[in-house]
Amino acid sequence: MRDCVIAVAATLAITCSFSAAAWSQTAPPAGATACSGCHGGRDSAMPSLQGKSASDIEAAMTAYRTGAREATVMDRIAKGFGDSETRAIAEWLAQNGAAR
């Protein structure tokens, strides 16, 4: 998996004439950049995603989707993403949690 990510990054570096600062590793999967509309600040009622692992984010999203975890709004949002989409978003956020 790690090799795969490095390979993708290398390809991007060649094809990308302007290297990205914040989104340098991989292009964000569908849905991933919308999260920072609410999740950002460390002293916020909405938890920051910075420092969260991919598995933690994926587990939380899955629990919101199934209703196992109570929420005000995340249950409604999590239902918009399937398993593979959720995993891709979680992996990207774990790498780019602070990206705008």
Add this chain to the structure above:
Amino acid sequence: MSPRLTRRSALAGLAAGAGVFAAPAVLAQAKPRVVIVGGGFAGATCARSLAAMGVAVTLVEADQRYVACPFSNLVIHGTRDIAQQTFGYDALRAAGVDVVFARAERIEPEARRVLLPGADAITYDRLVLAPGIDMRFDALPGYDSAAAERMPHAWKAGAQTLLLRKQLEAMDDGGVVVMAVPANPYRCPPGPYERASLIAHYLKHHKPKSKLIVLDSKDTFSKQKLFMAAWQELYPDHLEWAPLASGGKTVEVDAREMTVVTEFSRHKAAVANVIPPQRAGAIAQASGLADRSGWCPIDPVSFESRLAPNIHVIGDAAIAGAMPKSAFAANAQAKHCALAVATMLRGEQAPSPKLINTCYSLVAPDYGISVAGVYQPAKGLLADVEGAGGTSPGGATSEFRAREAIYADAWFKVITDGVYG
């Protein structure tokens, strides 16, 4: 001064004498430049995202200060300072965005340039248009820009917001407040109902003999069940809603007489808040980027205009299908559009997005409700992802409502910090 800022005459001279240097060859040698017109939630977000990706980006914005609409209803309510709504562009500059304070007048898609006042112009490789809305002062008889000084719309935050607040404060107890609400589409679908709630809350506590009459040009609206349940519970004596079916549609106003006229009745107002029909900002009309509806048709994958190449339209001005005209939606669209633009500048296809919206409304200062949605391209538009989204539950506890009010406040801090901080 932007490095790309040129005198129109100089540019014309260059084009005329281009000869062996065809324009595309000149552009290909330089680092591609993106110009963004409009520094609201959509434009400012897109500028920052592009700068973060290392793209050269110029933001053209008329005003040095941006006054945000979300939460401005609390300014009208009297419990929030307009300074908390006001943001500058220093952080964008620090992030590498070239900010030009000028009113962009028109875009010339063939020449790929934006015309500024005087003889200035800025050329671009791709342009992102985020002009927001303009009031249609030709749509409601009697309501023009002069009438708006007596009957504020307060639908662009700033002086209008403060004017409406001042009028409510100065009104005698017992005075009737009238709100006129337009048909869809308009900026912030639940906004008029949040405003009605907070005005009713103010009247209940400070002008108990007064009441608010909401004259609506439609029968259904965003979060309707939640709003109406709360109104019945909190404001039975202070808020009266007249839908289209009961003759609520405003057909004319008389600003001198302070009268709002519907199909069936005339309402004399002590304070009148008239929210007129709207359209995409003036530059969209002037540049041929809006269709007959007054809004800008776009491709839902790239947000590229359907009416001109190399121009993307985001935020309230765009026809975004099921996505509402909200600050959250503008922010989400802008981040995706930045990715689409950067991808297309490399000659590749824009990736297909999934976009999210969440809109909070305050029914009272400690009583929040929300609507959320997830969207994806379908049949040429942005459509709801089935099974996702919807409103806050009915019959929730006051603790749940209070939590959503806290989240609303947290959302505003996070989004404005991300865009302007």
